[in-house]
Amino acid sequence: MPAAAVTLEEAIAAAVAHTPEIVAARADSDAAAARLGEAKAGSLPTATLTGTIGVGRLDPQNFFGLGAANVTPRAGQVTIEQPLYAGGRVSAGIAQANAGNDAARAGEDATRSQMVATVAQAYGDVLTSRRLMVLSNELVAQMQEIERQARLRYKAGESPSTEVAQAAARLAEAQAGLAQAQGFVVSANARFSILTGLSPEALEPLPANPALPATLDEAMDAALQHNPWLAGAEAGVRAARAAAWGARAERLPTVGAFAEGAMVRDQFFPGYRADSATVGVRARWQIFNAGASAKVAESDSSVRAAEARFEAARNQVREQVIAAFQAAQTALLVEEASARQAESARQARDSVAHEVRVGLKPQLDRLNAEREATGAAAALARAQAERIVAAFRLLSLTGR
Structure with missing residues (x-):
């Protein structure tokens, strides 16, 4: 690869510094910190x-x-x-602002974690799309040669016209696949550039997975302690309780x-x-104050709603961690199996091509072998991208 090739870590760093979602989340966090300072000023x-x-x-x-x-x-x-x-007004305001500040920081962390997984997906899509286009070009070239040979044998009276038709059909199929691969390359490149502000022309191959939790229990514990979405929901509960405290303080x-x-x-x-x-x-x-009791009742209802949302978020995080952990484990196994399949399909293609040349097998077997070898190689490229994406999605749920 060129010396200036972009790594996945560099792409992630560029996206964090470049995308407006991160900038907006950081600004929201700064605003929440300013509101906390404003609340503390109430006692000065x-x-x-x-x-x-x-x-x-x-x-x-x-x-x-x-x-x-x-x-x-x-x-x-x-x-x-x-x-x-002040009857607790200032303390309640500080507690509410503290919770809002924590929620804003959790939102920034959540946006960053989600962006990391999104960039990993875009990075993998660029590499996958290019690999698919290479494979599609190779398949088109192979089908063109097979069709040419079938026509020559047909003209020489050595094979029926069926083989020519079969080869022509597979050539058209390969050309359609190439057109789809070219479109995938364009869209993947555009997505990557928009996210990172970098050129997708030179990317390093996908790296190995980052360090992941070894067990589901370890992943679950990390998520329940550090998941940013769950932290935001917990901060929402504290903010609602502080608001209820402040509503009661209005009576004093x-x-x-x-x-x-x-x-x-x-x-x-x-x-x-x-x-x-x-x-x-x-x-x-x-x-x-005729409306004081209604304000207290409203704040109590807000507390119950926030607590219910927190429980819902906890359940959702549990479900997502289980799915993400299994997806990460499955992706590794799928990649290994896809690598074996791709190698076996390549060897089978070479063997079938030789057997067709010496007349031991019909031309259709070679067409099928070429298709299977290309499909297996494409499946391997997709499995590699899905493996790294699954890893980063699991990390985003555990707050890393």
Whole structure:
């Protein structure tokens, strides 16, 4: 292979950096982290500065002996507040934001895992499609030669016209297969380029499988602990519980300490001046809210729904792990069997071709042998691609 040939690992890395799905998932994760920071800020002090200024004319009507005058009324105030007690609102908000952050990270991991399996599929499709096109070209060439020889023997009176017709039919079949293989190459190349942003012209052969769980129990344990989709569902349960906690906290009072400083000029009569400073505690308690009970009931229902979705996700992960583990094991066995079949079919084709040349077998046997050898080689190429795809699908379920 050329020195610049792309490996499967390089293709996966390029896809993770290139595809918009990964970029969007990463942005969602960043947004969730920002929401967590916003929730934590609810327990920190706030500072507010307000001010007004205007131009006008003030006439006190000789009150205090003051006459009319042009004034520039202005005022400013600085307020600093520190929450002391919020009934659990802040803690509930932080817990909900934490769960949302975990869910976003799990979603990013899930998108990345799914992309890895998708790239492995696209990589295998490119190699498989090229192998199929090579085999189809070879089969067409073989069928063209067989048809040519059949026509020569027919003209010489050594064989019936049936052999010519059979060879022509198999040639047309091979040409149709070649057209399909060429279309498969185009679509596989396009899919690979879109996913990775790389040229599919030079790809390394498929590597051996990455390290996989040795047993189904090991795969199941890893999935239940690290599966990103399951982690996202679990985070959804925690977020729903935190929201229910926050809904109940809405019924409780809030208490905060504050410090204010203010200045006023030209507000009530020309030359008016006033400065103030205040330190104290401010409390607020909404003693009646007709919709509070409905909000609590809604949040409780959301908790039950989230818990049900988590159980459904757990069951689905179990089912998927069993299927993926068996698929990975089966793919290895299928590849081994396909390799033996391809080798045997190749040897049988060579033997039949020799026997046909010396007149021990009819031409139809050679046509069948050529077809079987090509089909077995194509099956081996597909089995190799399915083997690596099955391995990465299993890894995606176990969170690796």
